[in-house]
Structures are given as C-alpha cells and as structure tokens.
Amino acid sequence: MLGSGGTDDTRRTDWNAWHDDYADPASALSARLAVVRSEIRLDLDRRAATGWAEPLTVLSACAGDGRDILGVLAERDGRLPGPVEVTLLETDRRNLERAERFCRETGLTGVRLGEEDAGWSGSYLGAAPADLVLMCGVFGNIADADVRRLIEFLPALCRAGATLVWTRSRRAPDLTPAIRDWLAGTGFTELSFTAPPDVLGSVGTHRFDGEPQPLPLDQRLFSFLR
Numbered sequence: 001m002l003g004s005g006g007t008d009d010t011r012r013t014d015w016n017a018w019h020d021d022y023a024d025p026a027s028a029l030s031a032r033l034a035v036v037r038s039e040i041r042l043d044l045d046r047r048a049a050t051g052w053a054e055p056l057t058v059l060s061a062c063a064g065d066g067r068d069i070l071g072v073l074a075e076r077d078g079r080l081p082g083p084v085e086v087t088l089l090e091t092d093r094r095n096l097e098r099a100e101r102f103c104r105e106t107g108l109t110g111v112r113l114g115e116e117d118a119g120w121s122g123s124y125l126g127a128a129p130a131d132l133v134l135m136c137g138v139f140g141n142i143a144d145a146d147v148r149r150l151i152e153f154l155p156a157l158c159r160a161g162a163t164l165v166w167t168r169s170r171r172a173p174d175l176t177p178a179i180r181d182w183l184a185g186t187g188f189t190e191l192s193f194t195a196p197p198d199v200l201g202s203v204g205t206h207r208f209d210g211e212p213q214p215l216p217l218d219q220r221l222f223s224f225l226r
C-alpha cells in the first residue's frame with residue numbers, strides 16, 4: 001500500500017515490535033543493551049566520584065522506550081549525588097508510552113518524553129547541550145552521508161566533557177572504522193569500543209574534548225531509511 005508520500009508503508013519497520021527481541025535475554029539486542037547500560041553506569045560512576053550540583057543532562061536520540069538510560073537510573077533508585085534530567089526524542093508514540101509507564105511504575109522523575117523528529121536540529125532545543133548523549137540504534141538506520149553529517153553536528157549537542165555512547169552493526173561494509181575516524185576529527189576521544197568477535201553489534205563510548213557549538217534550529221540531519 002502506498003502512503004501519501006509515495007513510500008511503501010508495508011516496508012516500514014514497526015519500531016514498537018522491534019523491541020520484542022529485548023524479551024530474549026540471549027538475543028544480540030539484549031547483549032548490546034547490556035554493554036550500553038554498562039557504559040552508562042561507568043559514566044555515572046565517573047561523575048559521581050566528583051558529584052554534581054547542576055542537573056546532569058542526558059539526551060537520547062531515537063530513544064525507543066528508553067530502557068538503556070531509564071533502566072540504569074531505576075536501578076540506582078535515587079542513589080545519585082545530584083539530579084538527572086533526561087530527554088528522550090522518539091517518533092513512535094507507543095515507545096514513549098512504554099517509557100512513561102516505566103517511569104510511573106519505578107517512580108522515576110525528571111524524564112521528558114519528546115515525541116519529536118531527532119533528524120531535525122530544532123528538536124534538540126531545550127535538551128542540548130547535554131552531559132550524556134545516546135545515539136543507540138541510529139547510525140545503522142540512516143545513510144552513511146547522514147551518519148557523517150550527524151557526527152559533525154554532535155558538538156552542538158554536547159557540553160564540554162560530555163560522553164557519547166553510540167552503536168552500529170559491523171555488517172559489511174563495516175562503517176565503524178569511518179565512524180571512529182569522523183568522531184576523532186570532530187573532537188571526540190575514544191574511551192572504549194566494544195566489538196565482540198562472535199556478534200556483529202558494536203558499542204562505542206567517546207568523550208567530547210572539542211569546543212561546544214551553538215545549536216542550529218533549521219537543519220535536516222537525517223531520515224531513517226526503513
């Protein structure tokens with residue numbers, strides 16, 4: 001069936017059902033989540049060592065139901081040295097509803113659910129610059145040129161010293177060497193790159209050591225391919 005935009009909607013991914021693989025603890029997606037959560041825990045632990053007075057800001061683009069950051073915050077159950085403000089940008093309302101339910105059930109506060117297009121620069125107004133930026137499940141769903149454009153845009157999303165956690169499959173042709181080069185050229189220092197030999201997924205964690213940039217409000221950064 002063709003939608004009004006001329007795209008074949010039957011080929012569009014159901015991004016709510018996409019989360020079903022998380023129900024299987026042995027799935028590649030669950031393994032990836034475990035790495036992402038452990039990188040988030042490390043970042044919070046690093047920051048907790050010195051404490052924070054201002055709210056620590058977290059931004060997740062294409063956040064899904066936000067289970068990476070929300071899961072970690074829920075397990076900390078208020079045992080953090082300061083407030084945390086989270087913004088989830090996500091276009092599938094069902095995923096945001098799941099995030100909202102999770103927050104209600106766990107008592108998590110300080111979470112803004114933005115039903116907004118993360119591929120449009122203006123959607124980040126109020127959420128950027130952030131201390132922790134999550135780009136999980138993004139780089140593998142957009143054109144390579146958009147990955148590069150998005151990386152070049154990251155200095156507008158990051159505070160000085162911000163941490164970026166990103167994921168990308170290494171399915172051939174593997175774009176992760178280029179992604180790591182582009183990040184290095186944009187002021188990011190690699191803290192870790194987890195790429196187990198038995199799976200295609202990989203998770204990178206970088207610190208932003210460059211100069212934060214103003215947020216442009218009118219740029220198209222990317223559109224999902226499927």
Ligand SMILES: C[S@@+](CC[C@H](N)C(=O)[O-])C[C@H]1O[C@@H](n2cnc3c(N)ncnc32)[C@H](O)[C@@H]1O
Pocket residue numbers: 015016018061062063064065066067089090091092095116117118119136137138141223224
């Ligand atoms: C691969 S999933 C990743 C979800 C989550 N980050 C994770 O790792 O579990 C991609 C998500 O991006 C959302 N999405 C797609 N295009 C988007 C856009 N332009 N702006 C915001 N979210 C978008 C989808 O609805 C989907 O939930």
